[in-house]
Structure formats: structure tokens, C-alpha cells
Amino acid sequence: MNINMKNIDDNDRNILKALQRDASPSLENLAAQLSLSTNACWRRIKRMEADGIIARRVAIVDPEAVGLRMTVFVAVRTSDHSDKWLEKFAAAASSVEEVVEFYRMAGEVDYLLKLLVRDVADYDRVYKKLIKAVPLSDVSASFAMERIKYETAVPV
Amino acid sequence: MNINMKNIDDNDRNILKALQRDASPSLENLAAQLSLSTNACWRRIKRMEADGIIARRVAIVDPEAVGLRMTVFVAVRTSDHSDKWLEKFAAAASSVEEVVEFYRMAGEVDYLLKLLVRDVADYDRVYKKLIKAVPLSDVSASFAMERIKYETAVPV
DNA sequence: AATGAAATTATGAAACA
DNA sequence: TGTTTCATAATTTCATT
Numbered sequence: 001m002n003i004n005m006k007n008i009d010d011n012d013r014n015i016l017k018a019l020q021r022d023a024s025p026s027l028e029n030l031a032a033q034l035s036l037s038t039n040a041c042w043r044r045i046k047r048m049e050a051d052g053i054i055a056r057r058v059a060i061v062d063p064e065a066v067g068l069r070m071t072v073f074v075a076v077r078t079s080d081h082s083d084k085w086l087e088k089f090a091a092a093a094s095s096v097e098e099v100v101e102f103y104r105m106a107g108e109v110d111y112l113l114k115l116l117v118r119d120v121a122d123y124d125r126v127y128k129k130l131i132k133a134v135p136l137s138d139v140s141a142s143f144a145m146e147r148i149k150y151e152t153a154v155p156v
Numbered sequence: 157m158n159i160n161m162k163n164i165d166d167n168d169r170n171i172l173k174a175l176q177r178d179a180s181p182s183l184e185n186l187a188a189q190l191s192l193s194t195n196a197c198w199r200r201i202k203r204m205e206a207d208g209i210i211a212r213r214v215a216i217v218d219p220e221a222v223g224l225r226m227t228v229f230v231a232v233r234t235s236d237h238s239d240k241w242l243e244k245f246a247a248a249a250s251s252v253e254e255v256v257e258f259y260r261m262a263g264e265v266d267y268l269l270k271l272l273v274r275d276v277a278d279y280d281r282v283y284k285k286l287i288k289a290v291p292l293s294d295v296s297a298s299f300a301m302e303r304i305k306y307e308t309a310v311p312v
Numbered sequence: 313a314a315t316g317a318a319a320t321t322a323t324g325a326a327a328c329a
Numbered sequence: 330t331g332t333t334t335c336a337t338a339a340t341t342t343c344a345t346t
Contacts, residue, residue, distance in 0.1 A: 005223045016222075019215035023179075026338055037316050042340075053221045058214065059175035063310045065209040066172075067161045071259060073229075073268065094305045102305035103227060107298055112229065116310050142263055149250045149258035152308055154219045154272050182323060193331055198325075 006051045011036060013156050015044055016053070020153035023057050060152065068116045071147060072123050076111040077138035085134075092133035098126045162207045167192060169312050171200055172209070176309035179213050216308065224272045227303060228279050232267040233294035241290075248289035254282045 008016070014034050018025075031041035048054045063069070078085065086104075093099050093113060101114035117123045123141070130136065164172070170190050174181075181189075187197035204210045219225070234241065242260075249255050249269060257270035273279045279297070286292065 004218075004220045006221050008222065016215070016217055020217055021214070023213045023215045027340095028338070038339090039316060039341095040314095043315090051221065052218055055216045055218045055221075057179045058177070058216055058308055059172070059179045060211045060214060060308060061172055061176055061310050061312065062160075062208055062211045064160045065162050065207065065211075066164065066310065066312050068310055090304050097307075097309070097311040099305060100307045100310065101303075103300035104302040104304060105298055106301050109298060111304075112298070112300070142261055142265060142268070144259035144268070145262050146260040147258075148246050148260060148267075149255060151253075151256045152214055152216060153253070154217050154222065154224055154256070155253040156217065156222050183325095184323075194324090195326095195331065199330095202325095 004052075006048075006053050008048070008053065008156070011040075012044055012048060012053075015041065016048070016156045017153070019045070019054070020156075063116055067118050070117045070119055070123065071144040072115040072117060073142045073144070074113040074115060074127075075109040075140045075142070076113065076136055077108070078110050078136070081110075089134045093130060096126065096129060096133075098122075099130075160208075162204075162209050164204070164209065164312070167196075168200055168204060168209075171197065172204070172312045173309070175201075175210070176312075219272055223274050226273050226275055226279065227300040228271040228273060229298045229300070230269040230271060230283075231265040231296045231298070232269065232292055233264070234266050234292070237266075245290045249286060252282065252285060252289075254278075255286075 011034065015030070018030055018033065027038050027042055027045075031038045034041065036044075045054065063071075078089075089111070090102070093102050093111075098115050098117055099113050100116050101112075103112045104110070105112050115123065115126055117126055120143075123143075127139075127141070131139075167190065171186070174186055174189065183198055183201075184194050187194045190197065192200075201210065219227075232245075234245075245267070246258070249258050249267075254271050254273055255269050256272050257268075259268045260266070261268050271279065271282055273282055276299075279299075283295075283297070287295075
């Protein structure tokens with residue numbers, strides 16, 4: 001079992017489900033919905049925040065509404081598997097705000113990046129920014145035509 | 157230019173940057189930070205909510221903290237490119253809460269799914285649930301070993 | 313010790329200048 | 330557009346079990 005894993009009960013789970021869907025309703029409303037007292041609910045939320053289960057509260061911006069019409073998945077293969085190289089690559093890629101997700105993978109592909117860009121020209125700009133920071137040889141991009149589902153809620 | 161795209165100015169952009177990072181501070185705090193009056197700030201936020209730029213406010217749960225240690229990318233190739241098949245597949249995959257993202261792709265792969273699961277056994281369970289709903293022949297899974305960056309904020 | 317009711321403080325929403 | 334007012338919600342305290 002994961003060292004970071006925290007125990008939560010059904011009430012916690014229900015709170016998380018609700019807050020992951022919509023964090024805007026008042027405590028009173030939320031508590032009433034879940035048949036909890038306002039305070040019980042409040043204390044559970046505070047505990048889960050302290051435990052790092054609830055990492056943060058954010059506003060979700062619709063990418064289309066601000067002209068970000070393209071999601072690109074960039075698969076990177078490298079011959080250099082040293083910690084030093086990864087450190088440099090991780091720092092460079094993470095600092096690029098268009099790189100919204102970044103994973104170290106098992107199997108054929110070594111790293112997978114998810115980019116959010118305006119169009120193909122914008123992708124090219126970000127790509128150049130990336131390879132300028134860290135030389136990359138084996139890079140392949142896959143373009144998403146349509147975002148059918150995007151969910152920040154994790155299954156609890 | 158995208159039909160859905162809305163015009164925003166620098167103040168809007170600053171508000172979005174801040175709220176995407178952390179939506180918990182009070183209006184007063186946020187406004188002070190950006191050298192705006194509380195009300196100007198409030199009105200801008202309300203407008204952006206009405207325009208669909210700010211889609212919603214949510215709590216972000218740390219997947220590790222609830223035992224979801226594995227991100228899996230599932231690439232699907234299909235021979236059936238009819239609307240009817242896509243409709244069925246989209247409905248089935250979207251209804252699975254472990255499928256957190258789902259894209260229609262250009263190129264070799266037809267669809268890309270991002271799954272959040274506990275472990276390999278859990279992946280197998282979700283995979284079976286998926287192919288039970290819609291028969292899939294050409295499926296390949298890539299496992300993420302480490303999540304280096306995960307950002308809900310889009311570049312504005 | 314844990315829980316819920318109630319008082320207090322802070323914040324959001326609206327009217328108005 | 331900024332200032333003031335009012336309503337609502339978050340937080341703390343306290344009594345009860």
C-alpha cells in the first residue's frame with residue numbers, strides 16, 4: 001500500500017465527489033445534501049486539506065473559450081537515461097506553461113507530454129521552445145481533433 | 157478564429173491566471189493583488205463565468221493520496237468509423253469514471269483515453285468494463301511510471 | 313473526545329453615488 | 330467605476346453527550 005495513502009470513509013468520499021464536481025456551493029448546502037451538520041462537514045474538509053487529499057481549489061477555464069483549440073500529445077524517446085538528463089528535461093518542460101501534463105512512461109516511449117496550444121503554428125513555436133532548452137532527437141506528436149471527455153475529478 | 161472564442165484583456169488574464177492557480181482567496185485579496193477594486197474584480201469574474209470562460213470551480217484531489225497510483229494511456233484503433241459507432245463508444249467510455257480524459261485523434265490512433273487506476277489489476281478491471289460495453293479489437297495501453305507535471309491551468 | 317447549536321467574523325452581492 | 334450597505338457564508342466557541 002502506498003505510504004502517502006490516507007484513509008477516508010463514506011462521508012469523506014461523498015464530500016470529495018461533490019467538491020470535485022463543483023466547489024462553489026456553501027458549506028451549509030453541501031452539508032444538508034449529505035445529511036451532515038455544517039461543522040462535521042467543515043471539519044472533514046479541513047482535515048482532508050491538511051492531509052493533502054484535497055490539494056487545492058481552482059477555477060477551470062474552458063480552453064476553447066480562450067482560443068486554445070488544440071491538444072497535442074508529444075511522445076519522447078531518449079538514449080540518455082541518466083538522472084541528470086531527466087532532471088534537466090523535467091525542469092525545462094515543466095517550466096513551459098503550454099505543457100500541461102508530463103509523464104515518465106514504461107515501455108517504448110520514455111516521456112509523454114500533453115500540450116495545449118492555439119493551432120499548428122503555435123505548436124511549432126512551443127516545440128521549438130522545448131528543443132531549444134533540451135536537445136531532443138526522437139519526438140513524435142499526435143494531434144487531438146476533439147476533446148470528448150475532460151474530467152479533473154478522480155474516482156474515489 | 158473560433159466561434160466560441162471570447163475577448164479578454166490583461167486584467168481578465170491576470171484574474172484567470174490567479175484563479176486557475178488558487179481559487180480560495182477572498183475577492184478582496186485577489187483584487188488587492190491585481191490592483192483592482194473589489195467590485196471591478198467581482199464583475200469581471202461574473203462576466204467570465206457567464207461567458208463560459210470560467211467553466212466551474214472545483215477541488216483538486218491528489219490521486220496518490222486516495223490510492224490511485226497509476227495513469228494509463230489507452231490508444232484505440234477502429235475499423236468502424238461511423239457516427240453511430242463513435243456515439244456508442246463515446247457514451248460508454250465517458251460514463252466510466254476511471255476514464256478521466258478521452259480524445260478523438262488525427263493520425264494512426266483513432267482515440268486516446270487517459271485512465272486513473274489503483275494498480276495493474278484495477279486497470280484490467282476497467283479494461284474489461286470498457287470492452288464489455290463496446291467491442292474493441294485494436295487496443296494498446298501505455299503505463300505512466302511517474303507524474304512529473306499535472307496542471308489544470310491553461311495558458312492565457 | 314466528538315458532535316452539533318449558536319454566536320461571531322468575514323466575505324460576497326447589490327445598490328447607489 | 331468606486332464606495333457603502335446588506336445578506337450570506339465561514340469560522341470559532343461553547344454546551345452537551
